[in-house]
Amino acid sequence: MRIELDRPRCEGHGLCEEAAPELMHLDDDGELVIDVPDVEGADLAAANAAVRICPVAALRLAS
Template identity: 75%
Template sequence: MKIILDRPRCEGHGLCEEAAPGLMHLDDDGELVLDREEIGDAVAAAANAAVRVCPVAALRVA
């Protein structure tokens, strides 16, 4: 599985970072950085939680 970020859509709210802190973070400029794009079953729940809380639907898991 993979986390996919639609960078132009991301507004840097940071809710995804709160839901999945080991998978993504906001940098000093407020830009979202994916720490891991490829994910396994162990972190799939956190990745899906990050997708659900994004207010602008900038993330998806495929």
């Protein structure tokens, strides 16, 4: 699975970063950076949590 970001929709709340810090982070400008876009196994569970917690639905998982 691949983490996809709708950048214009992202507001930089950082909840996804809290849910999956090993996969993504907010840079110094508050922009989300996806460090590991392709996920599987345990990372997939963290990615799902990040997608679910985003308050503006800026993240999704695609195959």
